[in-house]
Amino acid sequence: MxxxxxxxxxxxxxxxQNHKKTSFLQKEITLxxxxxxxxxxxxxxxxxxxxxxxxxxxxxxxxxxxxxxxxxxxxxxxxxxxxxxxxxxxxxxxxxxxxxxTDYEYYSLKIGEETGTLQQVTDQLGAFYARKNEQRRNIISALTYPIIILTTAVLVVGFMLQYVVPMFQDIFEQQKVELPTITKFIISVSEAMKTYGWLVLVFFGFLFFSKTMFNKKLWFKKLKDQLLLKTPFVGQFLKTIYLSQFTQAVSLLTASKVPLVHSIQLVKKMISFYPLQEALEQVEKNILIGKSLSESLSQHSIFDDKMIALVRVAEETNQNEFIFKRLNQQYSTQVQQKSKQLSTIMEPIIIMIVGFFVGVILIAMYLPMFKLSSVLG
The missing domain is CATH 1.10.1720 (Proline Oxidase; Chain: A,  Domain 2)
Structure with a gap:
């Protein structure tokens, strides 16, 4: 040779190395x-x-x-x-x-074999999964710190309700102090946690281990994705991620000379987000009856005005590959920006929520202490 x-x-x-330079915490985590x-x-x-x-x-x-x-x-x-x-x-x-x-990989490789461009197709598939993994790492990186803070907060509040509040409760009962309403409420929450806390753990454990089974159900997938899409900020973030994947896939398939309808069919199978899949199914039907891609996309709110306008330009100039590639770059940039914003926004919100709950518990415990000190005095 x-x-x-x-x-x-x-x-x-x-x-x-050009596709990925990540630390240990940024590597893809799978369970x-x-x-x-x-x-x-x-x-x-x-x-x-x-x-x-x-x-x-x-x-x-x-x-x-x-x-x-x-x-x-x-x-x-x-x-x-x-x-x-x-x-x-x-x-x-x-x-x-x-x-x-996936079918997306099968048809891409098949087209590469038929056109003698297998090397280019494998390179494009590598780039597709590199971008997809990069988006996943960005999301994990953005959510890791807020999740750690939230978990710590839940453990702290749980510890206070489980161990600290009962200690104060014993003191109040011994001194026969009249308790304020807020103190009675916190004590009742503490007692409920001691009695039914294990049921909460069992419930969350069941949800975790049955996730795979539920994800295969269409009704659950539809409900989950619709709720996520309507969640403030998070919904817009997820929408941007899947539009980035959609534009990248169409760009690669267009470069491989795949017909538009066939491209829509493949992307629909590849992207696991029900609102987008449902929209693409209608887009496919509209294209088959003679409507343009831009006209079909404009009927669904998940596709923004910027994409529709540029797709219309692509149809008029026959520059589908270039336009979708540019759209993908824009959406990928937005994903990176929004992932940083998500981390920045969630951190103070979680701290405020934690501070509120801890403050309520402390106030509930210290109000009777003032009464107790006046009685003893």
Whole structure:
């Protein structure tokens, strides 16, 4: 061969570093995650793209990736794909047979094979998952600190209700002090927590472990996404994230010469956000009866005026790929800005809420103390 594998490996590492430079706290966190998570797919497609560009055959490229993979289950999965290719299947067909991969990946790879642009398609898929992972890391980074504060606050309030309030209650009962209404309320909350606190823990534990089961139910998914979309600030933030993913996917599919209707169908299957999926289903129907994309998008509030105006320009100038790429850059920038705003806004709000509850408990405990001191005096 006219190239060195050491140089190829170094190129792969350099390209992966260009896609992500993150600390430990910013890495993708998965619990009961997929064997091929978005992070694994990002690395897989980036490495495959670099190896194909270097002139290595698809079979040799997969062999190299398999040897470099550390987890045994992932090695076996790549080996299975390799065996399918040796048996005469294409990469897209081998990918389709594995449940970890989506229709979006299958059709993208199939188009790449048919048009002789497999290297470019794998590079685009790597870029897609890199951007998706970056958005996930931004969200985790923005929410980590507020969640830590909120958890600590809940534990502090729970400790005060469970242990501190009963201590004061015993003192008040011994001295037969008439308790204010607010003190009686806090004591009743403390007693209820001691009696029924375990039921609350069981309830939240049930919600956590049944999350996977509920997420498969359409009614639950629809209700959850609609509620999130209507939540102040959070709804707008999620909307921006999914519009960023939508514009990126359409941009990549347009670059691969996928027909518009087919692109909408693929993106609808790929993005797991019910309001957007429902809107895209109607957009697809409108396009099939002869309406333009911009006209179809304008009928749904989830698509903003800026997107509709630029899509109309794209249709008139036949610049769909360029326009959707620009839209994706704008939405990605907004996601980064809004994630920082979310962290900045949530922190003082949580501190204010915590301060309120702790203050109420302290006031409720100290008001009888003043009466007690006057009685003793």
């Amino acid at each position: 006219g190239f060195k594998l050491e140089n190829i490996q170094q190129t792969i590492e350099n390209k992966k 009961f995650g997929s064997l091929f998570s978005n992070k694994v797919k990002e690395d897989f497609y980036i490495e495959l793209s670099v190896l194909l560009k270097a002139g290595i055959t698809l079979k040799e490229a997969l062999d190299l990736i398999q040897k470099a993979t550390k987890k045994q289950q992932q090695k076996e999965k790549i080996a299975t794909i390799c065996d399918e290719i040796i048996s005469g299947s294409s990469l897209s067909e081998a990918i389709k047979a594995q449940k970890e991969f």
